[in-house]
Amino acid sequence: MSSRLEADHLYKVFGRRPEAAVERLRQGADREELRADGTTAAVIDASFTVEPGQIFVVMGLSGSGKSTLLRMLNGLLEPTAGHVRFDGQDLTALGARELREVRSKKISMVFQHFALFPHRSVLENAAYGLEVQGVPAAERRERAAAALELAGLAGWEKSWPDELSGGMQQRVGLARALATDAGLLLMDESFSALDPLIRRDMQDQLLELQKKLKKTIVFITHDLNEAMRLGDRVAVMRDGRVVQNGTAEDILVRPADDYVASFTQDVDRSRVLTAGAVMDTDLRGDEADCACETATPDTPFVDLCAMSARLPHPVAVLDEKHALVGVVPRQRLVGFLGDERRTPGQCPGGRTKGVKARA
């Protein structure tokens, strides 16, 4: 029941005469040139598609335009140029009233600092979207309570936001977004304000929920680890432009440029990479002929290391039809971990001299 979201050449320019600025950007002008004139290009020519049921992560540092991009997706900001299509509807063509209708029923949002209404109880907060829709009070309470339960907050309905911890507050924010049954969930750095342990919890819970609910989610973050963990697809933004759009592995294994590559340096590769990404597909054909354990393309890197340690030879990777698709030699595991793709070379100056010197 989820729907497809499409961003089509989106531009957002703040300042005077934004249309003219877009024109200049199309002709290849640079963000800095515009800044000199006092206009700020927040988003430049962003295009992407989010498939139903997908978590699409937009990753970038602050000032890269990711929050602006997100706000154009639900019409909180009007694009200077380009279109947003959702569920077969061009949101950019809608009037204010219809846009509000779409926001209240089809798109909901979770905020960085939770944005809970301090003058409403937890239940009233969760029911807010339904209240805007005009859902009758009894049904509203029921659905909000159900959403709170989904978010793991059953029993806290009568509490007030300021009585909850940060993580719990964000669960209320999540419940508020889920209560409206919107197909599209926009999450704006939703876990950034939480401490690392709680953040992991929330990420796990989001993934857990997503298995059940199959929403279409656009998730904004500045944390690449989070992007890798959550994203079915990850778009990396820099200075208003989408510089790469691919799977987590694409970003990690095939960074589009040095900027993305420099970003990925800090990533814990062992948590992202799978056998499919590291395996060598240049096969002899007999690698799986022994009775040893084998991996699938989805086997996580860490498990692969464990197998490799137990086996006297490279780990064979079989697909679901038990056909051999690749092998993972130990050398390759070490290479990926160290971000080193070259094959091992010779010791400089040969070997004998060193042996002699030692003897």
Add this chain to the structure above:
Amino acid sequence: MPRIPFGDWVNGAVDWLLHHMGWLFDLLKTVFTGTYDGIDAVLQAPEPLLLAGILAVVAFWLRGTAAGVLTFAGFAFIDSLDLWEDAMVTLSLVLVATLIALVVSVPVGIWAARSDRVSAVVRPVLDFMQTLPAMIYLIPAILFFGTGASAGIVATLIFALAPGVRMTELGIRQVDAELVEAAEAFGTAPRATLLRVQLPLALPTVMAGVNQVIMLGLSMAAIAGMVGTGGLGGDVNEAIGQLDVGLGSEAGVAIVILAIYLDRMTGALGTQVSPLGRRAAARARAAQGLRIWSYRPRPAVALVGVVVLALVAGGMGVFGGPATPATAADGQDVGRGRKITIGYIPWDEGVASTFLWKEILERRGYQVEARQFDAGPLYTSLAQGDVDFETDSWLPTTHAEYWKKYGEQLDDLGSWYGPTSLELSVPAYMKGVDSLEDLKGQAGRFGGRITGIESSAGMMGLLKSKVLKAYGLDGEYEVVDSSTPAMLAELKRAYARKQPIVVTLWSPHWAYSDYDLKKLKDPEGAWGKGDGVHTLSRKGFAKDDPVVGKWLKDFELTEKQLTGLEAEINKAGKGRQQDAVRAWLEKNPSVAGELAPVEDSAATTS
């Protein structure tokens, strides 16, 4: 620099407004006075202690037992000071002004919060309204709205609007932008965002603004008293005029009690109406546990209490009713209930003659209202026709300025007392100073100062331009401008310590009976001939009511009569002027018949 005729422009604008926008001001006046009359009627209707009880129950509900008890004590105290009616007049005035201020300022504040441009325009206007001295817009307020409640309300309003607008704007602007965005993200329409998110969260700040509006309104009450609104402000003005520190502090304390009550109640209401405040209060109570002094009844209980008291009050109002004033005997009922308004400045001869006429005209079947004013507002409202006559104009000299400005719109019904005199006076203990000539060479003794009154007063101009020169004192003495109360206070202080002082004074004046003073002789005649105390009426009053017109034209008192009456009034004290007049008339039984003769000869002895 060319002289920019800014003042002329303002005059032109005021005239234009008067001629072309009169309907608008009339409409506003109707609204203001209507609201005011309604609230005042409600507040004046019940027995004072019953209303004090109702107010106490409200305090009990909003703030707890202690507040309830103190409220009752405070209002009972006001009643015991005989200031109840005046306090209720002031309370209604402030409530109406607050109500109207909120109706105007909250929407303007909301508008300003949503638009930077509006905010930029509104801010200087608010600064202007708040800092412009009240007296400057009091006179135009009378021109536009006439005297009485509406002018007072307008003056209070102008002063009190600013915090309402400012605090509303501030409250809305400081609501977390992410919350507003969240509301929008869930498809809330702008108006609903305002009602569901911004206003509830801004409410504590808005209520702080309401509180400020009320406090500023009360602080304007004294000034509003100058334009005939009466109430505690009138009492304060009267007390200042008579240098009656006692009465002044009574009225002052009553204002303070009202202020504290309204402050605490609006503060508590602020907590009660805002959901956040309610929660904070509930938590504080839970932490404290149940205590008798902070115990608060449930709203329903409080409501029942208020309703029961209100019903009792209403019932007593119906069955008891105010005692109707004795109607005039047949043959003397000339007025047949017609209304006459007398304006007066709280000067002794004015108070005495005004209440004398009030009593006499009531005996002749008129309904008389005596309204107290400051001099400027009195002439303005007389020219406007809001007041029928006043008895205290010193002409042709002292009040010449007023006569020049308003004379064409007034009728002079002639002098009833005279001649008056202007003089410099010294305490009797100043030996060897008996005449203006004696002041020469004595500057060292008096510190070179002559303590004067308002620089605008006619006699001050005369003193500086003519009298000092005539005796060669102009280089030696400095005339210190102050105000009549300040001059009298200075005199009282010096007199008590037997210090040298020379003051500007005039006769008749009560200072001559309170202190042993010497009027300095004026052998050169520099002060000129004395004034007569004239009765002035609105244009055409004598034609509208020829009988009263004739009585006023024939009105005359001797010095003995006037000082006797003044002494009687001073003895009786504030609020009993008319009783004093009655007592005086008992002792002087022929006066009423002489002043207001009726055809029926039997009436002369009434």
